[in-house]
Amino acid sequence: MMTRRLTVVTVFALLLGLLGVDLANSAPLDPFQAPPALALGSGLAGAGAHCAALPTAD
Amino acid sequence: MTSAAAIAPARSSTLTRTGLILGALVAILGLSATAGVRYGLLLAVGLGFGLILEGFRFGFAGPWRAMILRREPAGLIAQLLSIALVALVAIPLIANNGTELIGAHAPVGYAMIGGAFVFGACMQIVLGCGSGTLVNAGSGNPVSALALPFFAIGSFAGAYHLLWWTNLGTAPVVVLSGTSGLVLTLAGLAAVAGLALYLAAPGARSLPRRLWIAAGLLAVLALANLVVAGQPWGVVYGLGLWAAKGVTALGMDISGSAFWTLPTNQARIAESLLTDVTSLTNIGIIGGAFIIAAWRSGLSARLPQLPLRAWIGTIIAGFLLGYSSRLAFGCNVGAFFSGISTGSLHGWVWFVAAFAGAFQGIRIRKALGLDG
Numbered sequence: 001m002m003t004r005r006l007t008v009v010t011v012f013a014l015l016l017g018l019l020g021v022d023l024a025n026s027a028p029l030d031p032f033q034a035p036p037a038l039a040l041g042s043g044l045a046g047a048g049a050h051c052a053a054l055p056t057a058d
Numbered sequence: 059m060t061s062a063a064a065i066a067p068a069r070s071s072t073l074t075r076t077g078l079i080l081g082a083l084v085a086i087l088g089l090s091a092t093a094g095v096r097y098g099l100l101l102a103v104g105l106g107f108g109l110i111l112e113g114f115r116f117g118f119a120g121p122w123r124a125m126i127l128r129r130e131p132a133g134l135i136a137q138l139l140s141i142a143l144v145a146l147v148a149i150p151l152i153a154n155n156g157t158e159l160i161g162a163h164a165p166v167g168y169a170m171i172g173g174a175f176v177f178g179a180c181m182q183i184v185l186g187c188g189s190g191t192l193v194n195a196g197s198g199n200p201v202s203a204l205a206l207p208f209f210a211i212g213s214f215a216g217a218y219h220l221l222w223w224t225n226l227g228t229a230p231v232v233v234l235s236g237t238s239g240l241v242l243t244l245a246g247l248a249a250v251a252g253l254a255l256y257l258a259a260p261g262a263r264s265l266p267r268r269l270w271i272a273a274g275l276l277a278v279l280a281l282a283n284l285v286v287a288g289q290p291w292g293v294v295y296g297l298g299l300w301a302a303k304g305v306t307a308l309g310m311d312i313s314g315s316a317f318w319t320l321p322t323n324q325a326r327i328a329e330s331l332l333t334d335v336t337s338l339t340n341i342g343i344i345g346g347a348f349i350i351a352a353w354r355s356g357l358s359a360r361l362p363q364l365p366l367r368a369w370i371g372t373i374i375a376g377f378l379l380g381y382s383s384r385l386a387f388g389c390n391v392g393a394f395f396s397g398i399s400t401g402s403l404h405g406w407v408w409f410v411a412a413f414a415g416a417f418q419g420i421r422i423r424k425a426l427g428l429d430g
Contacts, residue, residue: 039289
C-alpha cells in the first residue's frame with residue numbers, strides 16, 4: 001500500500017494522537033465559557049497568539 | 059491493450075463523497091457544541107482554506123518557482139490580487155476596531171530578514187510553504203508529511219529563542235494605516251504585479267479563471283478569519299504550539315524560554331488546541347485538502363522513489379521552515395499574506411528577502427534530488 005493513502009493515514013493518526021494528548025493534558029472544553037462567536041463587535045481585546053506578534057513582557 | 063478506464067483513477071463513489079461532507083459538518087457542529095461556536099466557525103474557515111488551496115491548486119511556493127524558472131507570473135499575481143482584496147477591507151476595519159481586531163504587525167530586524175531569506179529557500183526545497191506543507195500533507199504528499207512534524211519542532215524552537223534573536227537589532231513596528239496606508243499598499247501590490255507582467259514570458263501574461271476565483275474566495279475566508287478570531291490568518295504559531303504541547307506533556311521544562319513563559323503563551327499551552335485560532339485553521343487546512351484529494355480519488359497515486367539525501371534534506375528544511383518563520387514573524391501566510399494585507403511593513407520586507415532566498419532554494423532542491 002505504498003500510495004498517498006498510507007501518507008494520509010499516517011498524518012491523521014499523528015494528528016489524532018496529538019489531539020488525544022492535548023485533551024488529556026489541557027483544561028476541559030467548556031462551551032459556556034467560550035468567547036462570543038465573532039470577535040468583531042464583541043468588545044473583547046484580541047488574544048495576540050499570532051506568529052507576527054512581537055513578544056513583550058507587558 | 060490498455061483502456062482509458064484502466065489508466066484513469068477510479069472516481070470516488072457518491073457514498074464516499076457524502077461521507078466526506080457529513081464528516082466535515084459533524085466536526086464543525088461537534089466542536090461548536092463542545093468548545094464554542096467561535097471554534098466551530100474557525101474550523102470551518104480552515105476547511106475552506108484547504109478546499110480552496112487544494113481544489114483550485116492555489117499555492118505560494120509553486121508559483122514563485124514558476125516565475126523564477128519559467129517567467130510565468132499568473133500564480134504570483136493571483137497571490138497579490140488576493141492580498142489586495144483583503145487589504146481593501148482589513149486595513150479600514152482594523153483602524154476602526156483597534157481593540158477587537160489586531161493586524162499581523164511586526165518589526166523589521168536583522169533576524170527577521172535573515173529568517174525570511176532562509177524560509178524562502180526552504181519553501182523551494184520542499185516545495186511547500188506554511189500553508190502548502192499543510193495542504194500537501196493532507197493530500198498525501200510524503201515529502202510534506204515528513205516535513206510537517208519537523209516544521210512544528212522548528213517553530214517551537216524558533217519561538218523559544220525569539221527574544222535572543224530580536225535583541226540583535228529590531229526597528230520599531232511600522233504600519234501603513236489609514237487611507238494613505240491603504241493606497242500605498244495597493245500601489246505597492248500593483249507595482250509588483252506590473253513588474254511580474256513586464257518580466258513575463260510571451261504568452262504567459264493571462265490569469266486562468268480558477269486563479270481569479272481562488273483569489274477572491276481566499277480573500278473572503280481571510281477576512282472571515284479576521285472577523286471571527288480577531289486576528290489575521292496565520293499558520294506558524296499554531297505549529298509551534300503543537301510542539302510545545304508535546305514537549306510539556308513529555309515533562310520538558312520550558313521555563314527557560316522568555317517566549318513560552320509569557321502569560322499569553324502559557325494560557326495557550328494550558329488550554330486545548332481546539333480553542334487555539336491557528337491550530338484550528340491549520341487542522342482545517344489539512345482536512346480540507348484531504349477532502350479534495352479523496353473526492354478526486356487522488357490518494358491512489360504511488361509514492362515517489364526518492365534518494366536518501368532527499369529525505370534527510372526534507373527533515374532539515376522542515377525544521378528550518380519552522381525556525382526561520384518564527385524569526386521572520388510569520389511565513390508566507392502570517393507575514394506575506396496577512397502582514398501586507400493589514401499594512402505591516404515587515405510583510406513587504408519579508409517578501410523581498412524570501413523571494414531572494416527562493417533563488418537559492420531552487421538550486422538546493424535540484425542538488426538534493428527532490429526534482430525527481
